[in-house]
Amino acid sequence: MGDSSRMTRSFINTLWRRAALLVCLLFAAPAWSADILLTAAEDGAGVQAFAQALAQQRPEDHVTFTALKDLPAPSRLPANTRLILLDLPGLDWRLQDTQGPPTLVLRISRLQAHQRLGTTQHPRISLLWSDPPLERQLRLITGILPQARRIGVLYGAESEFLLPELRQHATPLGLEIVPQLWDNINDSRPLQTLFRNSDVLLGLDDPQLYNPKTAKNLLLSSYAQQLPLVGPNAGFVRAGSLASTYSDQADWLGVLDRLLDHPPANWPSSLYPEHFKVVGNPQVARSLGLEQVDEASVATRLAEGEKRP
Template sequence: MPARRSWTSPGPFLTALLLGLVCLFALPAQARDILLVSTEQSAALQDFAEALARRRPHDQVRLESPENLPPAARLDSETRLLLLGSGALNWRLASHNAPPALTLLVSRVEARQVLGEREPPHLSLLWSDPPPARQLQLALQLSPRPQRIGVLVGPSSEFLLEELQRTAERLGIELVSELQTRAEDSRPLRELLGRSDLLLGLDDKQLYNAQTIKGILLSAYAQNRALIGPTAAFVKAGSLASTYSDQSDWLETLDTLLDEPAEQWPRSLSPERFKVQSNRQVARSLGIDLQGDAELAQRLAEGEKP
């Protein structure tokens, strides 16, 4: 009778093959060159670059000014470009056939001012301003619930009304708007406050800035109207509340995108993760019942799930 062959242990060839596969899968992912480009070199941006480097230890992460770089078209096509601000965006747009890029620290209004209605290929815009639909949903969490939401727009932000109107119709609320073309003209704001229950601010720096916010808030509160947004930076000044994404939220989003093929990057997006910041003193003075910030963020996130 022939001897029975035992399969309890692999032969030398199979052992070597298995060891090779184990070593292959144990190797770190291919290192990438991640280039952050900014016309500003602030401590905050340096901290952001260092945080991204810590999150991706196998990649080479560096922060550079356009002045120290060749034209974008001369960069290696495998470079992962992160454009920080409109100055870096303009540098990238000056070159054709440059590597794909993710653009941060640019709002919808700023992008419109730079790009117009163009949609350059291989350019993804990660919006710095809160999604208008998310801000509208935040307004609807207030008690009493507003029925008419007013939006003040300028020539640079008027294009956002179409998206806001679609969202308002879906949510079953009335959206009213006024166009302000001159900074010194207070009539559009007065008329808007008289026709609405709450004011929704847009990140249009010609309308909402350090010089105008005090007058807007005084006019709104004189008629017992709250202001949502335009960004979390205005909450301390007297805005009621806003959604926002902090550095950890952005790093989470970038970490995912940087591992994807550039051709799969979306045309535009906002981080899925976000937080809510509110002004409790303003809520009390206006007689508004406001849930905790964490609870508000959780309810809004649940509402955005498909």
């Protein structure tokens, strides 16, 4: 009986130790969660919706939003914070301090980053690009306009740096980049020159060239010359260009979810979202005598092409 009693007590003690260990692990779980701070200069409905969506996606983390005006200098934030900037004023504020927590920057274009950083990289900042990848846009052209070979590209002083990369991506696709400087948006002659020498116009995400003031001239000239305009973004497709690739809020939340699962030391210096969609304008396609863009099918083919080594 004595041996049986000792064995029973030993078994019970083992169970208690295991239960205590489990309780300790459960109480220690929050140590694995992250403090995620989102900020922007404007605290609008869209920003709040994005912050709430991220919080719902990562319930184990502590996700908060604080307006930029209410934040201290970046170096005074806790080092273990994971900072997410949602607009350009936030980036300008962050760049004033070489110290501070690891930072993800959303809603920034290649041109906007180039204006602020040039070719340098901030060691604590990762840039998540808002404009479509140039290679993806070129492959979109080959998918919906297979006969197009001469790709007309308007550029300005701020966007000229993108031309070498465009040529690099165009060559393997058998495409020729036809660049045209447009340094005076009130002068239509560069447009006419470019249209005469191109099969399609690819818009760069340069707000000096593609904006509400220039849209009418660009689009009417495109229709008059029967020359499609692809890009520069989903908004311009709604205004009257033929098609573009783009990433929406769900795509960006997916990017953030994956990055936040990894230590900030493993974050890339810059990144395009892996997931994306295609938007086309059926009315524009009809006016140019082209087939309507099958958005889902084209997006699938582009994604499959990017997955190939």
